[in-house]
Amino acid sequence: MHDDKSQRAGRGFGFRIAAAFLTIFFLIAAAPALFAQSGSPTRDRIEQPSKVMEVTGVKPGMVIGEIGAGAGYFTFWLARGVGKGGKIYANDIDRDALSRITRRAADENVTNIETILGTVEDPRLPLSSLDMVFMVNAFHDLERPVELLANLLPCLKPGGAVVIMDRDPARFSDPHRHFLTRAQVEETIGRSVFELVKVETFLRDHNLYILKARDARPDRR
Secondary structure (H helix, E strand, C coil): CHHHHHHHHHHHHHHHHHHHHHHHHHHHHHHHHHHHHHCCHHHHHHHCHHHHHHHHCCCCCCEEEEECCCCCHHHHHHHHHHCCCCEEEEEECCHHHHHHHHHHHHHCCCCCEEEEECCCCCCCCCCCCEEEEEEECCHHHCCCHHHHHHHHHHHEEEEEEEEEEEECHHHCCCCCCCCCCHHHHHHHHHCCCEEEEEEECCCCCEEEEEEEECCCCCCCC
């Protein structure tokens, strides 16, 4: 009898060990997808991509361009926001950065992202195709922002918006003056074919500048 109890106890312990290993296995298998979506919990907390998309009106089925996509942190959040029925055009002037996005999309089986190599003044996005355009942590690095915005305008559908998400040096330490002040951003927008319609300030370090086209829509040269 004692031996039977010992055997049953041993089998029960073995089942528990097996179940624990299976649980660990599935967590490890799922971890890449979970990690790939956020990548950096600290950055997620500071930049709040889900809330940014909610506030700016990102919806399933949208076609969105991203200027200065870099390695794709925000690109993959946008891809998730528009869903499989939507499309993200990830633009950059850095071919290597775009290659990283392409590799990651392949690894994660994300099929709604297309990369586009642009120039400092022309994003080369498809004409009349975009519901919205994002620039995340990129506007302060643009060499020719006014010209780029002019070439971006014909890529938008009527009523399409441009969202500039950029750090505000008044809200964090910027000793090297790398970032543009809110006044500088607004002055640059004022010289462009767009007008500023709203500024959101709910993020810790960033402002969100929402732009719409002015009445006149010049032809693309």
